[in-house]
Amino acid sequence: MENIAEKNIDTRPIKVEVKNLTKSFGDLLVLDNLNFNIRQNEFVCVVGPTGCGKTTFLNCLTRILEPTSGDLLINGESADPKKHNLSFVFQEPSIFPWATVEKNIACGLEVKRVPKDEIERRVDRILDLMGLRDVRKAYPKDLSVSTAQRVIIGRSFAMQPDLLLMDEPYGQMDIKMRYYLEDEVIRLWKELGSTVVFITHNIEEAVYLAERVLILSNKPAGIKEEVIIDLPHPRDITDPKFIEYRNYITDQIKWW
Amino acid sequence: MSVKQQELEKSWQQYKTQQRKKNLYYAFLTVLSVVVFLAIWEAVVRFQLVNVRHLPAPTVIFQTFIEKLHSTVPDGNTLGQNVIASLQVSLTGFFFAVLIGVPLGLLMGWFEPFDSFVRPLFELLRPVPPIAWIPVVVVFLGIGLKAKATIIFLTVFVSCVINSYAGIKLTSRTHINLMKTFGAGTWETFFKVGVPSAMPMVFTGLRVSIGSAWSTLVAAEMLAAKAGLGYMLQVGRGVGDARIVVLAMVTIAALGATLSALLNTLEAHTLKWKEMR
CATH class of the missing domain: 1.20.5 (Single alpha-helices involved in coiled-coils or other helix-helix interfaces)
Structure with a gap:
């Protein structure tokens, strides 16, 4: 695996630096001294066994939780949601039921005090990209679960975030919907040039999406290994190389 | 296509x-x-x-209703005057209670220090039944509109505060975190996420309290009122005219139902987004 990684040396500038990130709740050490970088416009998947601290890891990145020690730098500055443009797709449904589809997509931009005409332009673009034009005035109660999820993903991409964090966004979807939304994320990522950290426990999903996969070890979580997936998008899950990657990561992740 | x-x-x-x-x-x-x-x-x-002397028939009540539209016997007011007097009292009290109670409940539910500061007083005042306030209110405010509206105010206030408080406490943690990652401050999150999340409960509070406002009215009008449906009921009882008593009851019922229907319409309009079963 390592020789494949060395073939392509990434020259994109570093966007996010995670330095000695440690988080403990009382005596319970959850994240143990994580160090890694994410480059501009990179798509990184984080995989690890259930309960290893994946969500805590994300919550530290967005400052929902303060790390116990260590820091996260974006463009060389300590990450701060007020200053940086972060966006988070939560595992739980996070659509605002009281707002229409377009208002939901616009809400993060409003918080960021983006000018009105710019908000309109970006919302229109996302509505087009996500095929939500027909339901722009609809309330979430009238949407299917998967459409609602598309709104949420659209909302986070509309921010044109410095860093987009996704926490098992497709955990509760059936396989068809998942494939569809995975392609959607890839398309948006390419189209808008965002930097994405995608958390999942689904190894196939990670190999399908990521340019680079970070494998977390069991609690307390540390980075066990980085795997660069050197396959062009869109990927074919039946490609022998794809299967090779998948099996390799599965072997690495095994904690039993 | x-x-x-x-x-x-x-x-x-x-x-x-x-x-x-x-x-x-x-x-x-x-x-x-x-x-x-x-x-x-x-x-x-x-x-x-x-x-028949104890319970007049609906047709008789209807006749009395027609008569009472212009007759001032026995309480000195036409039915219309009584209705206006009662509406004035109950809506004044209701309006001020909502204006103060809802924001107070929302702020208490959102800002913990504020909650700790206000809650003890609120919890102490809450168990006192509104009618028990009557003597104190009479001493300070007399027996006019202000006094009666204050009694209504006290009734409505409590349920407004409690429901708004409970409503905003139900705000989803995910929604709050989402606003946080967008970089929103506490106040912005309060207005954009907390308040809309609380609205269904706020409306439940309003619906409960418009009912209790109306039912406390009769008690408030025992304060030597000169007009009002409660007053009319009292006089009717005094002179032993069951028709007047039942007419007052029916009018209270009809107005109460109308007010709550208006409130429902307002709710349906404001909470278009809410899933109704």
């Missing part, structure tokens, strides 16, 4: 007709229940199962 659209249009029309039929049917049931109730009442009186 156009064929498909035509078909869609057709089934949409079918659906609308179906819905209209269903609504008509429900409206019919609603009317039916009132009619059946009145018919039984009328029959009970006609067949003299109760004394």
Whole structure:
């Protein structure tokens, strides 16, 4: 695996630096001294066994939780949601039921005090990209679960975030919907040039999406290994190389 | 494409007709229940199962209603004057209680230090029944509109605060975190996420309290009022005229139902987004 990684040396500038990130709740050490970088416009998947601290890891990145020690730098500055443009797709449904589809997509931009005409332009673009034009005035109660999820993903991409964090966004979807939304994320990522950290426990999903996969070890979580997936998008899950990657990561992740 | 659209249009029309039929049917049931109730009442009186002096028939009440529109016997006011007096008292009290109670409850539910500061006082005042305030209120405010509206205020205030408080406490943690990652401050999150999340509960509070405002009214009007439906009821009782008493009751009922229907309409309009079962 390592020789494949060395073939392509990434020259994109570093966007996010995670330095000695440690988080403990009382005596319970959850994240143990994580160090890694994410480059501009990179798509990184984080995989690890259930309960290893994946969500805590994300919550530290967005400052929902303060790390116990260590820091996260974006463009060389300590990450701060007020200053940086972060966006988070939560595992739980996070659509605002009281707002229409377009208002939901616009809400993060409003918080960021983006000018009105710019908000309109970006919302229109996302509505087009996500095929939500027909339901722009609809309330979430009238949407299917998967459409609602598309709104949420659209909302986070509309921010044109410095860093987009996704926490098992497709955990509760059936396989068809998942494939569809995975392609959607890839398309948006390419189209808008965002930097994405995608958390999942689904190894196939990670190999399908990521340019680079970070494998977390069991609690307390540390980075066990980085795997660069050197396959062009869109990927074919039946490609022998794809299967090779998948099996390799599965072997690495095994904690039993 | 156009064929498909035509078909869609057709089934949409079918659906609308179906819905209209269903609504008509429900409206019919609603009317039916009132009619059946009145018919039984009328029959009970006609067949003299109760004394007519104790319970007048609906038709008699209706006659009294027509008379009372211009007659001032026995309480010195026409029915219209009484209705206006009562509405003035209850709506004044209700309005101020909502204006103060809802924001207070929302702020208490959102800002913990504020909650700790206000809550003890609120919890101490809450168990005192509104009617128990009457003597104190009379001493300070006399027996006018202000005094009676204050009694109503106290009734409505409590349920406004409690429901708004409970409502905003139900705000989803995920929604709050989402706003946080967008970089929103506490106040912005309060207005953009907390308040809308609380609205369904706030409306529940309003619906409960408009009911209790109306029922406390009779008690408030025991304060030597000169007009009002509660007052009319008291006088009717004093002179032993069951027609006046029952007419006052029926009017209170009808107005109460109307107010709560208005509130429902307002709610349906404000909470378009809410899933109704």
